Amino acid sequence: MTASSNTDAGRSGTIVIVDDEEMVLTSLRSFLTLETDYEVQSFLSAKEALQYIGANDIDVVMSDYLMPEMDGISFLAEVKKIRPEVPRIILTGYADKENAIKAINDVGLFQYIEKPWDNDDLLIILRNGMEKQRLMKKLQQKIEEINRAYGELEGLHKEIVKTFV
Amino acid sequence: MSTNNEIEKLRESEERYRTMIEMACDAIFVVDAESGSVCEVNQSGLIMTGLAIEEIVGRPVWELFPEDERDRGRELFDTAVREERGRRTSMHFVRPDGGRVTLDVTTALMRLSGRKIVVQVCRDATERDEFERQQARLSQYYERLLDSLPVGLGIRAAINATPKIEFENQTLKRMFDTAACKGSGITWDACRADMDEQPRIAITDDGSYAEERRLANGQTFLYTISYVRDLLDQWCEVTIVQDFTRRRQLEDDLEQVNRTLEARVQERTRELEEKQTQLAQAEKMASLGSLVAGVAHEINTPLGALTSNNDLFIRAIVRLKKLLDTSEVTSDAAMKERFDRILDSIDEVTSVNKTAGERIKNIVNSLRSFARLDRSEKDRVDIRDGLESTLTLVSHELKNRVEVVRRYGDIPPINCFPNQINQVFMNLLVNASHAIKDKGVITIRTALEGGWVVVEISDTGSGIPKDVLPKIFDPGFTTKGSGVGTGLGLSIVHQIIQDHGGKILVTSKPGEGTTFRIELPAR
Numbered sequence A: 001m002t003a004s005s006n007t008d009a010g011r012s013g014t015i016v017i018v019d020d021e022e023m024v025l026t027s028l029r030s031f032l033t034l035e036t037d038y039e040v041q042s043f044l045s046a047k048e049a050l051q052y053i054g055a056n057d058i059d060v061v062m063s064d065y066l067m068p069e070m071d072g073i074s075f076l077a078e079v080k081k082i083r084p085e086v087p088r089i090i091l092t093g094y095a096d097k098e099n100a101i102k103a104i105n106d107v108g109l110f111q112y113i114e115k116p117w118d119n120d121d122l123l124i125i126l127r128n129g130m131e132k133q134r135l136m137k138k139l140q141q142k143i144e145e146i147n148r149a150y151g152e153l154e155g156l157h158k159e160i161v162k163t164f165v
Numbered sequence B: 001m002s003t004n005n006e007i008e009k010l011r012e013s014e015e016r017y018r019t020m021i022e023m024a025c026d027a028i029f030v031v032d033a034e035s036g037s038v039c040e041v042n043q044s045g046l047i048m049t050g051l052a053i054e055e056i057v058g059r060p061v062w063e064l065f066p067e068d069e070r071d072r073g074r075e076l077f078d079t080a081v082r083e084e085r086g087r088r089t090s091m092h093f094v095r096p097d098g099g100r101v102t103l104d105v106t107t108a109l110m111r112l113s114g115r116k117i118v119v120q121v122c123r124d125a126t127e128r129d130e131f132e133r134q135q136a137r138l139s140q141y142y143e144r145l146l147d148s149l150p151v152g153l154g155i156r157a158a159i160n161a162t163p164k165i166e167f168e169n170q171t172l173k174r175m176f177d178t179a180a181c182k183g184s185g186i187t188w189d190a191c192r193a194d195m196d197e198q199p200r201i202a203i204t205d206d207g208s209y210a211e212e213r214r215l216a217n218g219q220t221f222l223y224t225i226s227y228v229r230d231l232l233d234q235w236c237e238v239t240i241v242q243d244f245t246r247r248r249q250l251e252d253d254l255e256q257v258n259r260t261l262e263a264r265v266q267e268r269t270r271e272l273e274e275k276q277t278q279l280a281q282a283e284k285m286a287s288l289g290s291l292v293a294g295v296a297h298e299i300n301t302p303l304g305a306l307t308s309n310n311d312l313f314i315r316a317i318v319r320l321k322k323l324l325d326t327s328e329v330t331s332d333a334a335m336k337e338r339f340d341r342i343l344d345s346i347d348e349v350t351s352v353n354k355t356a357g358e359r360i361k362n363i364v365n366s367l368r369s370f371a372r373l374d375r376s377e378k379d380r381v382d383i384r385d386g387l388e389s390t391l392t393l394v395s396h397e398l399k400n401r402v403e404v405v406r407r408y409g410d411i412p413p414i415n416c417f418p419n420q421i422n423q424v425f426m427n428l429l430v431n432a433s434h435a436i437k438d439k440g441v442i443t444i445r446t447a448l449e450g451g452w453v454v455v456e457i458s459d460t461g462s463g464i465p466k467d468v469l470p471k472i473f474d475p476g477f478t479t480k481g482s483g484v485g486t487g488l489g490l491s492i493v494h495q496i497i498q499d500h501g502g503k504i505l506v507t508s509k510p511g512e513g514t515t516f517r518i519e520l521p522a523r
């Protein structure tokens, strides 16, 4: 990795990319490797990707729309079940905005990108996704902290009650 | 002996003569030509007069008649004597019972044994008169019968070169006693010359023949003509004439109705064919839609890879240049120039690649918007967008050869089926391009004119000849060779515009060009 040349240093994270076309995976991986510090995990099969996502911490998922064994929408719906906090992006070559928008609402997608995509747009969307994920994570941490503090407070309260009653 | 014989003969002849007179049914008076008095009378004479023989013999013969007839009786006698020949006349007579009868009276002057006598034969004419009256009544009856026939009946003697009319019944007379016939001098037996068309002739089983004669004034008659021998055994032509005007009129009306029906059936068939054409076209569009969707997907994936990779090249070169600037590899001027030349040529082609990629993207987008995957949806669109995406699609046909001039005036978006409207533009633009054989101009004008959105597509092509112009919207009409033109383009255009409540107008000058003007309701 050429981390030193990365203009987005300090914003690194893990991206999972799924497409049944090797050429798309290669293009995206090469581009992101050149322009970002993200760790790119690419899969030709949605099932393998699901296995990986189940076992590893990830930040953004991006998937093709039309794929032979499992289509992008079903795949992202599965991802939502495993990791609801992870932003999901659909990459569509079908150029059918209406279907894509419907999918966004149904499955709760973060964004859709049309093929052929624009690399600058792609970068912005990914960055925003990462940002969202980071904020979500932070929020989660804060909630946990509050919960913990509340738990401690509650324990204290019980002790006080026990002591005085 | 001989004298005796002669006397005997004479006696015999007189006997025979007397017997004859006695036996006759007619009353016979033998009158002396000198005095006029009756010499002899037969039995029938006695019965007729009711007088005794003594009362008659010796009396002037005219005194036998009633007083008012005596002068004529006298005259009759005088004439017989004077003219010495037979004469016959009718006289009144009063019978013994007082009844007045008519006598047929024949008088003749004769010589008997050197003496002049007048023989007056009287026959009772009552029976004959009665017979004649009956005869007359009978013929009147038949005549009335014939007159009351609902058909015209005419009889002509047929043998003559100019047949003479022997009989025509009232019906026949009435038939031709109309203003129309009289005005043109038409009679039943001479109306052939005035006929409107060849008669329809049919020979019937009984040997007569029927012929329909239609006059120029619109009247139609059916003639049934047969030949029979008359009482004198001469051939005559019996013609029965029926007025067929009404019936012929009905037949004509029926034929007319049939014709209209047939025309209507043809019209319906044509409409059906049109609908079928449209349906086939709609199917074509539907399959084109899914084809385009598939193609768009298939192209966009590798295109995405290509454009992304090209973008990567551009970015990589920028980085490489920066890197080289700080590297000692290029401190040598000659070396730097070699590097720069390589990098510059890469720069050049990557920018061309970028343009090419955008072009492909554009074409796919046009194809997509032309086929409108949401084709069944009505939409409010600015049809200038449709014109543009259609132009992109036909640009390969126009390139370098046809200049496109856009005179887009402001128009509001209209409610329409965008894919159909695009197809209209496509068909018109392709036709315009075909009409321009070498180089030329297509001018597209849009405007809002009093509630109508107007699109005019003009070309400087070959134009349309006057005799072709009315046919160009017919389905299947094409002047392009088979395999080139389908002749469907304009019929589909027409149908689509009609479906949108619009109008389409053509003006064309052969050799100068053609303008198709489309008007669509703005609201």
Ligand SMILES: Nc1ncnc2c1ncn2[C@@H]1O[C@H](COP(=O)(O)OP(=O)(O)O)[C@@H](O)[C@H]1O
Residues within 6 Å of the ligand: B427, B431, B432, B435, B459, B461, B462, B463, B464, B472, B473, B477, B478, B479, B480, B484, B485, B486, B487, B488, B489, B490, B491, B514
């Ligand atoms: N812009 C035009 N200039 C001259 N002729 C035209 C033009 N548009 C249509 N036509 C005539 O009308 C005919 C019918 O057109 P169309 O229905 O589109 O069928 P096609 O193009 O398959 O012949 C053409 O064959 C051509 O003769």
Ligand SMILES: [Mg+2]
Residues within 6 Å of the ligand: B427, B430, B431, B487, B489, B490
């Ligand atoms: Mg045509």
